[in-house]
Amino acid sequence: MPEEKxxxxxxxxxxxxxxxxxxxxxxxxxxxxxxxxxxxxNVDFCxxxxxxxxxxxxxxxxxxxxxxxxxxxxxxxxxxxxxxxDALESSFDVALxxxxxxxxx
Amino acid sequence: xxxxxxxxxxxxxxxxxxxxxxxxxxxxxxxSLGIPHKFQRKPKLTLRDMRDDYCEFELKxxxxxxxxxxxxxxxxxxxxxxxxxxxxxxxxxxxNDEFIAHRMGLIPLKSDFAVKMQTVYEAASGSNENNExxxxxxxxELTFKLHKRCESSQTAGIDVTSNDIEWDQAADGLxxxxxxVKPTTLAKLDESGNPEKGILIVKxxxxxxxxxxxxxxxxxxxxxxxxxxxxxxxxTFVPDIRIDQALMDTLTEDQRRAWIAxxxxxxxxxxxxxxxxxxxxxxAYTYDGECIKKAAEMGVPGLVEITPRSDDFVFxxxxxxxxxxxxxxxxxxxxxxxxxxxxxxxxxxxxx
Numbered sequence: 001m002p003e004e005k006x007x008x009x010x011x012x013x014x015x016x017x018x019x020x021x022x023x024x025x026x027x028x029x030x031x032x033x034x035x036x037x038x039x040x041x042n043v044d045f046c047x048x049x050x051x052x053x054x055x056x057x058x059x060x061x062x063x064x065x066x067x068x069x070x071x072x073x074x075x076x077x078x079x080x081x082x083x084x085x086d087a088l089e090s091s092f093d094v095a096l097x098x099x100x101x102x103x104x105x
Numbered sequence: 106x107x108x109x110x111x112x113x114x115x116x117x118x119x120x121x122x123x124x125x126x127x128x129x130x131x132x133x134x135x136x137s138l139g140i141p142h143k144f145q146r147k148p149k150l151t152l153r154d155m156r157d158d159y160c161e162f163e164l165k166x167x168x169x170x171x172x173x174x175x176x177x178x179x180x181x182x183x184x185x186x187x188x189x190x191x192x193x194x195x196x197x198x199x200x201n202d203e204f205i206a207h208r209m210g211l212i213p214l215k216s217d218f219a220v221k222m223q224t225v226y227e228a229a230s231g232s233n234e235n236n237e238x239x240x241x242x243x244x245x246e247l248t249f250k251l252h253k254r255c256e257s258s259q260t261a262g263i264d265v266t267s268n269d270i271e272w273d274q275a276a277d278g279l280x281x282x283x284x285x286v287k288p289t290t291l292a293k294l295d296e297s298g299n300p301e302k303g304i305l306i307v308k309x310x311x312x313x314x315x316x317x318x319x320x321x322x323x324x325x326x327x328x329x330x331x332x333x334x335x336x337x338x339x340x341t342f343v344p345d346i347r348i349d350q351a352l353m354d355t356l357t358e359d360q361r362r363a364w365i366a367x368x369x370x371x372x373x374x375x376x377x378x379x380x381x382x383x384x385x386x387x388x389a390y391t392y393d394g395e396c397i398k399k400a401a402e403m404g405v406p407g408l409v410e411i412t413p414r415s416d417d418f419v420f421x422x423x424x425x426x427x428x429x430x431x432x433x434x435x436x437x438x439x440x441x442x443x444x445x446x447x448x449x450x451x452x453x454x455x456x457x
Contacts, residue, residue, distance in 0.1 A: 004451045004454070005447050005448045005450075005451040006448050006451040006452045006454075006455060007455070008455055008457060012457045015457050018457065020452065020455075022448050025444065025448065026177070027173075027177070028173075028174045028177040028178055028181075028182070028441075028444075029174065029441070029444055029445070029448070031170040031173065031174065032168075032170045032171050032173075032174040032441075034170065035168045035170040035171065069457070070457075071452060071453075071455060071457055074452055075449060075452055075453065078445050078448065078449045078452070079449070081171075081441070081445055082442050082445050082446070082449075084148060084167065084171060085438045085439075085441050085442045085445075086442070087147045087148060088148060088150055088164075088175075088438055089435060089438045089439070091148075091149065091150040092150055092152070092162070092431075092434055092435065092438075093435075095150060095151060095152035095162070096152065096155070096431055098152075099152050099155050100155075
């Protein structure tokens with residue numbers, strides 16, 4: 001079985017706030033997820049960090065207004081990023097189909 | 106005008122020294138629903154140029170973090186195939202074994218077949234169990250051979266190039282119609298699709314010989330740059346250039362010309378009819394700040410205000426030849442989705 005890719009760091013008694021550890025991830029995902037979380041009106045604070053460059057982990061801190069759980073906010077942000085990628089992929093495909101065939105340089 | 110690079114945007118693919126990057130909202134355009142453009146789920150992509158080894162596109166209505174995720178993924182996480190292990194049987198050339206092994210690794214191999222291969226990590230962990238592209242038979246290795254000898258009659262010496270590398274079908278037992286992995290270059294191709302002139306590996310003098318068996322594996326640029334499908338993958342911020350025309354009107358035409366000439370790239374021009382300074386090509390601006398410095402020198406600071414737009418990017422992607430640029434972009438987007446799906450599943454499982 002593959003290893004788990006997510007974990008909670010520190011206190012998780014209040015579900016409106018948590019620090020998530022995304023294992024084997026980098027700034028690539030951390031910063032994009034952070035951005036989308038900040039677009040969520042129910043999120044009070046969100047930040048990410050790579051605690052140590054030698055550890056392959058990203059910490060994402062989420063604090064919500066209490067309307068939704070921190071976990072749900074993170075899941076929503078992930079889904080939104082999937083949507084963004086889907087939208088980009090389909091518009092890239094459309095652009096490719098309309099473009100003239102590639103020319104050699 | 107200097108602007109701070111966003112986190113994770115150093116020159117190195119894996120750069121990014123920002124300890125804790127919290128939110129910095131600076132809304133630009135606001136969409137019909139009152140949601141800032143860059144928070145909407147539908148970014149806009151327009152293709153500007155597409156060639157065999159290069160593509161250029163504009164990405165709008167999204168944030169630097171998303172653009173940067175795409176850039177970083179193209180550089181470091183799109184899989185390709187590269188030689189990873191070299192067995193040296195004979196090497197009487199002037200270059201030592203490890204020197205040649207390193208050069209072999211850097212040769213780009215046509216990598217569309219990478220979708221059907223597994224990395225050694227994937228094969229070991231069995232993480233591809235549910236992936237339709239893979240099966241138990243998905244290869245992790247491809248064998249290539251290189252054997253070249255300079256005969257004593259070849260007094261001028263010979264070149265050993267990437268064209269001398271041959272796939273050893275017998276060793277791998279794969280269908281040759283399916284496996285289209287071969288050394289590639291961006292050089293002109295002959296009628297059979299092979300580069301006319303391969304990449305030089307080593308030169309041999311009479312009597313010298315190299316005989317190698319190479320194992321090529323699937324990998325990603327994060328592990329070693331030889332697996333990166335791109336030579337360059339960069340994005341630039343489209344600048345928002347605003348000229349203070351009231352202030353500009355206080356300048357003589359000669360002063361205006363001098364100011365236009367101060368910009369090292371052709372960003373501004375004099376409108377032939379109105380004699381006003383207009384922005385000719387905002388994208389030509391290289392954020393050098395020369396025109397701002399010149400305006401201050403001329404005693405008119407604030408003549409122009411230039412800010413990088415944080416929701417409009419121009420991407421330029423140049424490949425090594427391992428994958429076509431369109432494939433690099435599409436696989437990068439798919440890679441991000443795959444990563445997300447993996448983490449999403451595990452986040453949902455978290456007990457809180």
